[in-house]
Amino acid sequence: MRSKLAFIGLGVMGSPMAINLLQSSYTVVGWNRTPNRPLVEKAAQAGVQIFPTIADAVKDADFIFICVSDVEDVKAVIFGEGGIADNAKSNALIVDFSTIGTTAARDISAQLQPRNLRFMDAPVSGGDIGAQKGTLTIMVGGDKADFDQCLPLLQTMGKKIVYCGTVGNGQAVKLCNQVLCAVHMVALCEAMQVAEQLDLDPNLMIEVCSSGAAGSWALSNLGAKIAESDFAPGFMIKHILKDLRLVQESLADTDINLPGVKLSDRLFKIVQDMGGSEQGTQAMIRAYKESSM
Known part of the structure; x- marks a missing residue:
């Protein structure tokens, strides 16, 4: 069975990344804080199903990708009211493409473990061009088994995928x-x-x-x-x-x-x-x- 994917944050980077997943024959649903942005519309036109709430987007997802701006934004979509932590199914893998620093990544991972949710930090480099072409460099920190499971998905979005070690090392x-x-x-x-x-x-x-x-x-x-x-x-x-x-x-x-x-x-x-x-x-x-x- 194909994994179910949710993408949280459909901006300059997130929208083309979600589209690349979709074009590799994965089913992708998404959520964006501001739903009527042109890039959100572009993702929707490509076939990404846009949900009105994070809870709706992540409830059945095996993999949950995040691409937002800063530490507080990541924490809000994960731990805020109606966020990922309260609505993701047990053992889902959360992959954060945002740049938030090592301390925040390790703190988030530690808070998710008691909820039986897995976490990897996977910041990217290559800009909007790399996101559009699927040629990003993706630096991943987390459990090696989680990395291996997620690698085929990451390869639809990036050209160079590097396992950097434990959570926070990607950051x-x-x-x-x-x-x-x-x-x-x-x-x-x-x-x-x-x-x-x-x-x-x-x-x-x-x-x-x-x-x-x-x-x-x-x-x-x-x-x-x-x-x-x-x-x-x-x-x-x-x-x-x-x-x-x-x-x-x-x-x-x-x-x-x-x-x-x-x-x-x-x-x-x-x-x-x-x-x-x-x-x-x-x-x-x-x-x-x-x-x-």
């Missing part, structure tokens, strides 16, 4: 990933500034540098968007700021110094203060062009 790897993404964006913006000042076609710089030692996902995928002042979000500034907050919170009791994290955090906040909270991370370039820094 730990994701925080490292977000440090790299944030600091790469600083490097990309500064390279674009140098190209402009030297009267160089930025697309030429992108083409040449992408093939060498300086190549990066950011350069190849977001460089052209910066050149065209296209700030449509693949991954919003408000979300990278949340992730950088989690990085710094997770290290609050250590002596580690991360000047690159602090710089990228400051630059993203400049753009946020310009009203760019829901623009893509490539909008960091606005901090260089439109502010006194």
Whole structure:
């Protein structure tokens, strides 16, 4: 028998991920806090059955996927009134694709165990393009048997699926990933500034540098968007700021110094203060062009 799947959170990432599950011949039901969003409609048109409550969506599900914004959002859909914890069937596997940090993931898992509900943290990387194409990198923390059971489902949504160890380890790897993404964006913006000042076609710089030692996902995928002042979000500034907050919170009791994290955090906040909270991370370039820094 085919497993029954529920997807909670049908936004920029969740909607295409749910559609990819559906297109792999799985039956998928879903719920979104705001039901009339275009991406929710897109999922519904593809065949995802949208339910009005979380309870209705998860009551018969073997696997429950979550893709929401922050720690409190995840806790609300799991432990809030009418949430997953009170309505999922015994032994269901809850897989959280959100980025919430190691502490929150481990706390949630510990609270679910007495309810006979399984939990894996599975943050993703690859942006909206990766979600649409099913080429995400998925970093998974949890029980190995649960990972093996869920792997065929994860493979419909991602190209590189990595088992990182116990619950919370997926989040730990994701925080490292977000440090790299944030600091790469600083490097990309500064390279674009140098190209402009030297009267160089930025697309030429992108083409040449992408093939060498300086190549990066950011350069190849977001460089052209910066050149065209296209700030449509693949991954919003408000979300990278949340992730950088989690990085710094997770290290609050250590002596580690991360000047690159602090710089990228400051630059993203400049753009946020310009009203760019829901623009893509490539909008960091606005901090260089439109502010006194």
